Amino acid sequence: MRTTVGIIGGGPAGLLLARLLHRVGIDCVVLEARTREYVEHRQRAGMLEQGTVDALRACGAAARLEAEGLVHQGIELRFAGERHHIDFPVLTGGRTVTIYAQTEIVKDLVALQLADGPPLLFEAQALAVEKPESEQPVVRFLHEGREQTLTCDWVAGCDGFHGISRDAFPAATSRTYAHDYPYSWLGVLADVAPSCDELIYARGENGFALHSMRSPSVSRLYLQVPNGTEPDDWPDDRIWDELAARFAIDADWTLGRGPITAKSVTPMRSHVHEPMRHGRLLLAGDAAHIVPPTGAKGLNLAVSDVRVLGRAFAELHRTGSEQLLDSYSELCLDRVWQATRFSYDMTRMLHAQPNGDAFESRMQLARLHRITASRHAAAELAANYTGLPLPL
Ligand code: APR
Ligand code: PHB
Numbered sequence: 001m002r003t004t005v006g007i008i009g010g011g012p013a014g015l016l017l018a019r020l021l022h023r024v025g026i027d028c029v030v031l032e033a034r035t036r037e038y039v040e041h042r043q044r045a046g047m048l049e050q051g052t053v054d055a056l057r058a059c060g061a062a063a064r065l066e067a068e069g070l071v072h073q074g075i076e077l078r079f080a081g082e083r084h085h086i087d088f089p090v091l092t093g094g095r096t097v098t099i100y101a102q103t104e105i106v107k108d109l110v111a112l113q114l115a116d117g118p119p120l121l122f123e124a125q126a127l128a129v130e131k132p133e134s135e136q137p138v139v140r141f142l143h144e145g146r147e148q149t150l151t152c153d154w155v156a157g158c159d160g161f162h163g164i165s166r167d168a169f170p171a172a173t174s175r176t177y178a179h180d181y182p183y184s185w186l187g188v189l190a191d192v193a194p195s196c197d198e199l200i201y202a203r204g205e206n207g208f209a210l211h212s213m214r215s216p217s218v219s220r221l222y223l224q225v226p227n228g229t230e231p232d233d234w235p236d237d238r239i240w241d242e243l244a245a246r247f248a249i250d251a252d253w254t255l256g257r258g259p260i261t262a263k264s265v266t267p268m269r270s271h272v273h274e275p276m277r278h279g280r281l282l283l284a285g286d287a288a289h290i291v292p293p294t295g296a297k298g299l300n301l302a303v304s305d306v307r308v309l310g311r312a313f314a315e316l317h318r319t320g321s322e323q324l325l326d327s328y329s330e331l332c333l334d335r336v337w338q339a340t341r342f343s344y345d346m347t348r349m350l351h352a353q354p355n356g357d358a359f360e361s362r363m364q365l366a367r368l369h370r371i372t373a374s375r376h377a378a379a380e381l382a383a384n385y386t387g388l389p390l391p392l
Contacts, residue, residue: 001029001149001150001151003027003028003118003150003151003152004026004152005026005028005155005313006028006029006031006139006150006154006156007028007029007031007155007156007158008126008129008139008156008157008159008164008165009031009157009158009159009163010030010032010106010110010122011039011106011285011286012102012106012302012303013158013285013287013303014158014284014285015110016056016059016061016109016306017284017306017310018113018120019059019061019112019113020059020306020307020310020313021118021313022113022118023060024313024314024318026313026314026317028118028156029118029119029120029150030120031121031125031126031139032120032121032123033124033126034122036110039106040103041103042106043189043262043264044101044102046099046100046101046220047098047199047212047296048069048097048098048099049300049386049387050096050386050387051300051304051307052300052304052387053098055306055307056105063108064104065098065105065108068100069098069100070099071097072096072097072099072197072199073088073089073096074086074087074198074382075199075200075201075385076200077200077201077202077372078200078201078247079368080365080368081248081249081250082249082250083253084371084372085198086381086385088386092383092386095387097296099199099212099213099214121143123144124143125141125142125143126139126140126141126159126165127142127164128140128168129155129165129168129281130168132278132280132281133280134280136151136152136153137151137152137279137281138151139152139155153280154282155280155281156282156284158284158285158287158306160286160287161271161286161287163286163287165281165283165287166283166287166288168281169273169278169281173278174273174274174275174278175273175274176272176273177270178269178270178271179269179270179271180268180269181268181269181270181347181351182227182353183224183226183352184224184225184226184229184266185210185222185224185225185265185293186223186229186239186263186264186265187220187221187222187264187265187266188221188222188239188262188263189218189219189260189262190218190219190221190258190259191217191218191259192218192219192258192259193216193217193256194211194212194216194219194256195211195219195253195254195256196213199211199213202246202350203352203368204246204247204248205352206352207225207351208222209221209222209242209246210294211243211247211255221239221243222293223239223242223246224351226354227267229265230265231263231265234263239260240255240257243255266293268347270290270291271289271290272289272337273287273289276288276305276328276333282325282329284302284306284309285301285302285305286302288336289301289336289340291340291344292347293343294343294350295343295384297343301335301336301339305332305336307390307392308324308328308392309328311324311392312324313325331391332391334391335388335390335391339388348364349368350364
């Protein structure tokens with residue numbers, strides 16, 4: 001097989017890139033290791049910056065998002081028994097965010113791709129990217145029980161944190177910056193109407209909790225738990241009791257309970273791989289960087305990388321210029337590091353330190369008080385949360 005752009009990974013990054021390339025007439029092939037069923041049902045985040053919504057709309061993938069997405073005007077911070085509203089439009093000059101699950105974006109993009117797009121192969125597991133320095137890099141992959149090759153002009157590594165694309169970067173010219181946090185998130189989906197109109201980020205004395213949602217009848221909730229926790233360590237009643245304790249405020253408010261339909265534990269880490277390009281291999285999304293979910297930046301960063309990459313390939317196709325491809329890594333990394341910083345700060349401000357450090361705990365409260373007392377500090381949070389300017 002051969003193609004112009006070989007895309008490894010059919011998550012949001014790979015699927016959106018395929019869509020952007022298809023729209024400007026560049027052929028590509030997407031190799032996805034898992035089944036369609038698996039990628040369409042994997043539980044992930046669901047908070048979209050305006051730029052992400054705009055990118056999906058611009059490539060004709062936002063019909064259902066526009067009908068079903070929930071537009072939010074802000075978030076609520078809870079700490080020390082009080083609630084504080086952070087009003088995004090007021091603080092940012094009109095910006096909002098939209099709740100729409102990543103799994104739904106994947107379903108929408110897969111449907112478009114299978115209807116009129118270039119090939120998308122499921123259960124096609126890339127094994128290695130070979131000769132990325134050459135003009136014809138090759139992806140070796142397993143499909144239908146045999147090893148095959150995809151010869152490309154360019155390869156886009158969109159294969160997430162556990163992918164193989166990063167392995168093709170030489171150790172001598174690449175560097176990874178990593179930070180593991182000393183806690184994880186237990187996430188649950190529950191068939192109960194959300195007990196809030198907007199997301200609640202709560203700093204409880206026993207740890208962090210987040211109240212998010214998927215629809216008017218489905219809630220998505222998270223609890224900070226120790227690393228190494230198994231979902232079965234937490235029977236449903238224990239989860240609801242702990243959530244209620246962490247969201248408790250002095251005013252009258254109750255957390256609605258309902259049947260829990262999914263439960264999983266996610267470790268928290270920050271990871272940035274530099275550079276994002278080696279020869280004719282370019283990384284995008286989680287393959288290049290991951291952030292802890294506290295700032296809701298993972299999916300949004302993947303989309304902003306792909307927007308740059310789509311533009312760079314379009315420019316090459318139209319004018320023959322590789323200028324944008326040459327600056328791809330530099331263009332993306334500034335925004336990547338800003339989102340890494342924001343996610344780190346949000347995480348550190350809201351999670352209980354496992355060692356119970358009293359000084360750190362007071363620093364968290366001081367940071368939170370500053371945000372609620374100063375319009376300037378709140379505006380800084382709102383600007384980062386709703387999304388810093390896009391690179392292009
Ligand atoms: N060959 C083919 N496909 C692969 C391989 C491989 N060797 N390894 C991984 N994949 C696939 C995975 O099965 C997955 O579908 O690559 C895809 C990567 O998708 P994501 O992990 O969703 O990453 P990305 O598209 O960059 O989206 C970023 O995902 O983790 C969240 O918070 C993150 O929301 C953000 C989003
Ligand atoms: C989610 O809805 O899953 C979600 C929302 C905001 C976050 C993290 C996760 O910060």
